[in-house]
Amino acid sequence: KKKVLDDCSKEIIPSYDWFQTEDSVTVVIYTKQKDMNSELVIADVQEHTLRGEIIVKDFSYLIHVELSYEVYEDMIVQISEKVGKVEFVLKKKENLSWKKLGQPLKSHNSFVKCTDRDLYYRKCKLLSKTNVSHDTRLFCVELPPGTHLQVPVGHHLYLKQTITGTEIVKPYTPVLSCLVSPFKIPSSNYKAQIFFMIKIYPGGLFTPVLDTLQIGDYISLSNPEGIFKKSQLEDVEDLVLLAGGTGFTPMVKLLNYALSNSATLRAVKMMFFNKTEDDILWKSQLEQLALQDTRFDIQFVLSEPKKEWPGKQGKISLSLLSEFVKRSKHESKILICICGPLPFMEQGIQFLQTLGHSGNDVHCFTT
Ligand code: FAD
Ligand code: NAD
Numbered sequence: 001k002k003k004v005l006d007d008c009s010k011e012i013i014p015s016y017d018w019f020q021t022e023d024s025v026t027v028v029i030y031t032k033q034k035d036m037n038s039e040l041v042i043a044d045v046q047e048h049t050l051r052g053e054i055i056v057k058d059f060s061y062l063i064h065v066e067l068s069y070e071v072y073e074d075m076i077v078q079i080s081e082k083v084g085k086v087e088f089v090l091k092k093k094e095n096l097s098w099k100k101l102g103q104p105l106k107s108h109n110s111f112v113k114c115t116d117r118d119l120y121y122r123k124c125k126l127l128s129k130t131n132v133s134h135d136t137r138l139f140c141v142e143l144p145p146g147t148h149l150q151v152p153v154g155h156h157l158y159l160k161q162t163i164t165g166t167e168i169v170k171p172y173t174p175v176l177s178c179l180v181s182p183f184k185i186p187s188s189n190y191k192a193q194i195f196f197m198i199k200i201y202p203g204g205l206f207t208p209v210l211d212t213l214q215i216g217d218y219i220s221l222s223n224p225e226g227i228f229k230k231s232q233l234e235d236v237e238d239l240v241l242l243a244g245g246t247g248f249t250p251m252v253k254l255l256n257y258a259l260s261n262s263a264t265l266r267a268v269k270m271m272f273f274n275k276t277e278d279d280i281l282w283k284s285q286l287e288q289l290a291l292q293d294t295r296f297d298i299q300f301v302l303s304e305p306k307k308e309w310p311g312k313q314g315k316i317s318l319s320l321l322s323e324f325v326k327r328s329k330h331e332s333k334i335l336i337c338i339c340g341p342l343p344f345m346e347q348g349i350q351f352l353q354t355l356g357h358s359g360n361d362v363h364c365f366t367t
Contacts, residue, residue: 127215232360247339248281286298337365
């Protein structure tokens with residue numbers, strides 16, 4: 001507790017209370033945080049248990065109880081953003097008067113650094129699996145009805161499978177269902193669906209097993225984590241995205257968010273590095289997006305092209321970057337995001353440094 005108080009003043013430690021009506025139980029959390037929002041609240045309710053995690057800066061507050069009586073799984077989560085109040089409205093299965101909320105479970109009412117909080121997994125149903133390329137698939141999973149979870153732009157989560165008796169977890173970055181006009185897909189419960197673009201490695205440990213999942217099978221999915229903040233895009237005029245292979249995945253939501261929300265953005269340029277033309281993920285969607293939005297420009301670079309490839313060739317290099325990473329206006333605010341194989345990122349960061357870009361100019365997607 002002392003450690004927590006050292007890091008964080010006592011005033012901001014959240015607290016909770018609860019009240020009931022004939023047919024509902026409401027758990028209220030006072031976060032004492034002004035800019036609360038839906039992405040900071042991750043909650044899971046099952047018949048007998050409630051687990052609600054609230055992110056307050058770098059800390060996590062947890063409500064975790066074995067409920068006195070059964071509730072339905074379709075909980076309502078209400079967030080009063082300005083006052084920082086979060087309410088979980090649970091529907092009672094029986095109209096009984098509850099004497100207490102329930103029994104505390106592990107880490108109930110605790111407030112710890114996010115990095116010290118155990119990852120929580122819930123089972124999600126595989127809804128669809130479609131091919132994006134010869135080795136990469138788009139998986140759509142459905143969150144259980146009692147789960148409230150939104151994955152922030154640039155954040156990843158973990159998928160867990162038991163493989164020959166051992167639990168294996170690997171990180172994946174959710175994408176959108178498509179890049180071009182994603183908001184045209186009407187779906188009443190679209191927030192409950194999460195899309196992943198995952199490359200299957202025949203010699204890999206995790207992905208070949210993932211690829212054997214059938215529609216309707218279940219897979220465990222963790223809470224999101226990540227350090228990217230939307231505020232990094234504030235006032236940005238030039239956004240440069242450098243992606244290698246599936247390092248494209250964090251760029252999907254980022255591209256969509258930046259193009260639809262930034263008032264200052266003048267240019268978004270993406271350089272997408274792949275081995276062959278067949279490896280390029282969502283090539284035609286990226287080309288279509290570039291036609292749709294004049295601020296967006298896409299450049300493909302192949303490291304193992306066929307002879308007839310008319311575009312750029314090679315791996316990430318100082319000459320490619322010095323030509324590409326340019327401000328659209330003298331001294332404009334720039335953000336460069338990079339993601340891909342480790343050596344690709346390491347070299348990329350070095351080249352960017354040589355070109356005078358480091359610190360707040362550069363964001364690197366990693367765990
Ligand atoms: P692995 O067992 O890790 O093997 C991968 C490849 O390396 C295979 O070809 C294998 O044969 C080879 N290999 C393994 N060990 C060796 C060795 N010792 N020597 C030589 N070769 C070896 N991936 C995605 O597809 N989509 C995403 O959205 C995504 N998001 C990610 C987000 C983050 C933050 C991070 C860190 C990674 C992300 N990844 C993503 C990668 C993902 O986590 C896995 O690493 C990937 O799916 C490979 O897992 P695997 O167990 O199937 O393969
Ligand atoms: P890949 O092997 O198909 O390579 C794609 C391109 O990356 C190559 O064409 C080349 O230009 C470049 N590249 C690959 N190896 C390189 C090297 N040694 N030096 C310089 N450039 C190199 O890529 P893939 O199989 O799709 O792998 C994607 C990688 O991205 C994985 O390692 C995955 O873990 C990582 N990833 C990370 C995140 C994250 O958020 N950190 C998200 C998604 C993927």
